[in-house]
Every structure is written in structure tokens, then in C-alpha cells.
Amino acid sequence: MVQERTAAVLPKKSENFSEWYTQVALRAELADYTPVRGSMAIRPYGYAIWEGIQSWLDRRFKETGHMNAYFPLLIPESFLKKEAEHVEGFAPQVAWVTHGGDEELSERLAVRPTSEAIILPMYAKWIQSYRDLPVLLLAWNNVVRWEKATRLFLRTAEFLWHEGHTAHRTMEDADAECRLILGIYQELLEQILAIPVLAGIKPPSERFAGAANTYTLEALMPDGQAIQAGTSHFLGQNFAKAFNVKFLDSDNQEKYIWSTSWAVSTRLIGSLIMAHGDDKGLILPPRIAPYEVVIVPILGRDDAKVLPAAKELAQHLGRRFRVKLDDRDAYTAGWKFNEWELRGAPVRLEIGPRDVANKQVVLSRRTGGAKQTVRIDGIEVTVGKILDEIQSELFERGRAYRDSHTTQAATVDELVRAIEQVQGFVKVGWCEMQSCEDTIRERTGASPRVIPLDEKASGKCVVCGMPAKAWVYYARAY
Ligand SMILES: [Zn+2]
Numbered sequence: 001m002v003q004e005r006t007a008a009v010l011p012k013k014s015e016n017f018s019e020w021y022t023q024v025a026l027r028a029e030l031a032d033y034t035p036v037r038g039s040m041a042i043r044p045y046g047y048a049i050w051e052g053i054q055s056w057l058d059r060r061f062k063e064t065g066h067m068n069a070y071f072p073l074l075i076p077e078s079f080l081k082k083e084a085e086h087v088e089g090f091a092p093q094v095a096w097v098t099h100g101g102d103e104e105l106s107e108r109l110a111v112r113p114t115s116e117a118i119i120l121p122m123y124a125k126w127i128q129s130y131r132d133l134p135v136l137l138l139a140w141n142n143v144v145r146w147e148k149a150t151r152l153f154l155r156t157a158e159f160l161w162h163e164g165h166t167a168h169r170t171m172e173d174a175d176a177e178c179r180l181i182l183g184i185y186q187e188l189l190e191q192i193l194a195i196p197v198l199a200g201i202k203p204p205s206e207r208f209a210g211a212a213n214t215y216t217l218e219a220l221m222p223d224g225q226a227i228q229a230g231t232s233h234f235l236g237q238n239f240a241k242a243f244n245v246k247f248l249d250s251d252n253q254e255k256y257i258w259s260t261s262w263a264v265s266t267r268l269i270g271s272l273i274m275a276h277g278d279d280k281g282l283i284l285p286p287r288i289a290p291y292e293v294v295i296v297p298i299l300g301r302d303d304a305k306v307l308p309a310a311k312e313l314a315q316h317l318g319r320r321f322r323v324k325l326d327d328r329d330a331y332t333a334g335w336k337f338n339e340w341e342l343r344g345a346p347v348r349l350e351i352g353p354r355d356v357a358n359k360q361v362v363l364s365r366r367t368g369g370a371k372q373t374v375r376i377d378g379i380e381v382t383v384g385k386i387l388d389e390i391q392s393e394l395f396e397r398g399r400a401y402r403d404s405h406t407t408q409a410a411t412v413d414e415l416v417r418a419i420e421q422v423q424g425f426v427k428v429g430w431c432e433m434q435s436c437e438d439t440i441r442e443r444t445g446a447s448p449r450v451i452p453l454d455e456k457a458s459g460k461c462v463v464c465g466m467p468a469k470a471w472v473y474y475a476r477a478y
Pocket of ligand 1: 431432
């Protein structure tokens with residue numbers, strides 16, 4: 001049964017991107033469909049990637065003064081309705097609990113689509129004075145959004161994430177928090193996941209429901225579509241006013257707090273699959289791969305020599321790297337090679353009787369190139385160097401792709417042509433009027449992804465010809 005799984009040919013990434021994506025997610029054993037509508041099971045190999053993201057972020061959050069907390073899964077309807085834009089934005093996607101056992105509840109409870117409406121009321125209890133600020137906390141949890149069309153990792157009815165919720169004394173402090181978090185996300189994306197991103201803010205139409213400003217990271221996937229890779233929301237005093245969260249400042253004035261919220265989700269794993277994989281399957285950047293190195297002993301008559309040598313090698317490299325020794329005897333070495341290519345292990349080491357005798361192994365990189373023979377003596381240095389090379393190779397590939405799929409347009413016709421033919425980001429000047437944005441959406445099917453930070457606008461609005469107030473990157477998006 002298991003043998004058949006890799007025997008079937010994977011669709012080509014360049015020919016059927018969507019089916020390729022789904023097949024890789026399933027066959028690499030990252031996730032699977034469940035009987036629950038739109039909800040996936042994350043399998044151990046996929047969950048190990050999530051744990052890698054989680055532990056890296058958790059360390060960075062703690063280094064910057066944040067702490068983990070937990071809040072209820074269920075939110076009373078009256079609370080969810082307190083911030084008008086917020087409820088309007090989420091209403092179509094909320095799942096409701098109406099009964100406890102057989103008894104109908106006097107008030108419906110929302111399964112959290114996000115937790116502002118349960119966390120802010122707690123802040124109202126906990127924050128009295130400017131001495132109580134800032135509050136820097138986050139919760140690692142799950143949320144439910146009743147999505148119509150779902151796809152593994154990219155859009156699921158239930159997903160995992162963390163949600164940061166901070167409260168500050170001043171607007172400047174809250175804005176600085178948003179930028180700090182955006183910087184941490186950018187580091188995660190670019191240095192760990194090897195996915196280059198554009199950092200900036202969303203135009204008002206694309207903001208988080210109830211936010212005063214949304215900072216975002218946008219990545220370009222190999223099919224030319226953009227994906228939102230992380231967001232950090234400056235909520236201003238909108239939620240503070242809706243939930244009446246006030247503090248007594250040092251000047252004896254009662255003031256509303258300034259709040260932020262921010263998140264990345266298991267959707268990142270979808271980006272990871274799309275960004276790096278090829279026709280053989282997944283390619284994982286070493287810094288996030290559950291196994292950086294997979295050792296495949298070539299078994300046969302000389303097991304008694306090969307197995308102990310392979311175990312010793314695994315133990316030795318295991319001190320520095322995440323290593324998997326694949327010593328299952330029910331599978332051939334060739335089958336295992338395919339399996340670990342499908343599952344994206346960055347480096348594979350083969351060791352057979354002749355290698356044992358010569359104190360060497362054969363090394364293959366998942367990113368391609370000829371196999372090479374490596375001396376076991378000092379192998380950790382060679383492997384370390386090669387893993388670093390793979391990590392930067394993947395990032396550079398992504399950046400080269402993005403750069404060659406980013407164009408600039410001076411007219412709507414040029415913009416339409418670029419979206420259809422180049423397929424990627426198109427940068428245009430914008431006057432900041434909603435009607436001009438609407439025109440572009442209608443003509444191209446693309447949406448405004450990001451207004452770059454610290455890039456001063458010049459020239460004219462691509463639609464109306466008035467002076468441009470901002471640059472905007474448009475793309476079709478997930
Ligand atoms: Zn305009």
C-alpha cells in the first residue's frame with residue numbers, strides 16, 4: 001500500500017500548480033483531509049514545521065518582552081458586536097454555539113474567529129494606571145472561520161496561529177510595537193523560511209476589520225500570485241473605546257489605551273510548499289526542515305558493518321543537526337531516496353559497505369547538483385557549510401523570481417498587460433482615492449497588496465493622473 005504512494009507520478013509544478021500543491025501536501029504527509037468540513041489534520045511531519053516556526057517566534061517574542069497567555073475559545077455574541085467594523089468584517093465567517101447539551105443558551109457564543117472581543121474586556125479589568133502599561137502578551141491558539149472554499153494550509157475553516165494583543169500608553173508606543181513585530185516576521189520569513197517579502201502597509205480597503213492601520217508582509221508565489229505572509233495591526237483606540245479600556249495617566253487624566261494585534265498562521269506552511277517545491281516534491285529550507293540531514297544506509301549482505309557505522313554517523317551529526325536515520329528494512333534504498341526527495345529533506349547521506357571501508361559517505365543536495373563523496377572525518381563542517389548554501393540558494397532563487405516578476409506601470413493598460421502577461425507584482429502611483437483603486441480591481445482582478453514603507457511617492461496616479469500620494473504593489477492574490 002505505502003509503496004504505491006510515491007509510485008504515482010506527481011503533477012508537474014509548471015503545468016498544474018494547484019494540483020501539484022495539494023498532492024505535495026498530502027503525499028509528503030504534511031496534512032490530510034478530515035470528515036470535518038474544511039478542517040484538516042496536520043500530520044507529524046507538517047506539525048514539526050509548525051513547531052519550528054513556533055519555537056523560533058516564541059524565543060524572539062520573549063526576548064522582546066512578550067509573554068504567553070490563554071483566553072476562552074467562546075466569545076459571547078454581545079462582546080463580538082461591540083466594535084461595529086470588527087463584527088461586520090467577521091460576521092459571515094463566524095460559527096455559533098447555540099446549545100449546551102439540550103438547553104438553548106440565552107446568548108449565543110461565537111467560536112473565536114480572532115480574540116480582540118474577549119481580550120479587551122479583560123484589559124478593562126487589568127489596566128487601571130499608566131503603571132500597568134504596556135501589556136505585551138500573545139496566545140498560541142486555534143480559530144475558526146467558516147470559509148466557503150478551503151485548501152490545505154492556505155484556507156481552512158480551523159487553523160492554528162498566535163495572536164498578539166498589546167496595550168500601550170501612547171500612539172507612538174503602539175505604532176513602534178507594530179513595526180517591531182513586522183520586523184520579527186520579516187526575519188522569520190526571509191532568514192528561516194527563505195521567502196523574500198515586501199514590507200509595508202495595507203490600503204484602507206484591505207485593513208483588518210476594525211484596525212486603524214495594518215502592516216503587512218507580502219510574498220510572491222511561483223504562479224505569480226501574492227500571498228499575505230504576516231500582519232501586524234495598529235488598532236488605534238477603536239477597540240479601547242468599544243470595550244471601555246481606560247487608564248489614569250501620570251497627568252491625572254483618564255485616557256483610552258492604544259492597542260495592537262498581530263498574527264501569523266499555519267498558512268505559512270502553504271507558502272513554504274509553494275515557494276520552494278519542484279516536480280519531485282517539497283524542498284525545505286534547512287533552518288525549518290524537521291530533518292536537515294537524512295541518512296540512508298545501503299543495506300544488504302553487509303548490514304553488520306553498515307548499520308553500526310550509519311548509527312554512529314547519525315549520533316555524531318545529531319549533536320549539531322536535526323538528523324533522521326532511515327534504517328527501515330521494509331523499503332529499498334531507492335524507494336527511500338524518492339521518499340525523502342518528496343518530503344524535501346535538504347541533505348541526504350548514503351552509506352554502503354564500500355563507503356564504510358573508505359570512511360566516507362555519498363552526499364546529495366535536495367536543490368540539485370551532482371552527488372559528492374565526503375570524508376566522515378570532519379563531516380559536520382562540510383554538512384554545515386552545505387546546509388548554509390542551500391538556505392541562501394533558496395532565498396536567492398525566490399528573490400530572483402520576484403525581481404523578474406515585478407514591473408512598474410504608468411497607465412491602466414500597461415497595468416492590465418503586466419498583470420496578465422508578467423504575472424507578479426506591478427507597482428503603480430496612486431492618488432489614494434478609493435474610486436481609482438476600484439477601477440484597477442475591476443480591470444485587472446488584482447488587489448492592492450502593499451504600500452511600501454519609507455518609499456516616497458512621485459509621479460501621477462495610474463488611473464486619474466492626479467499627483468500620486470503613494471506607491472502601491474498590485475497582484476492577484478491568494
Ligand atoms: Zn487617482
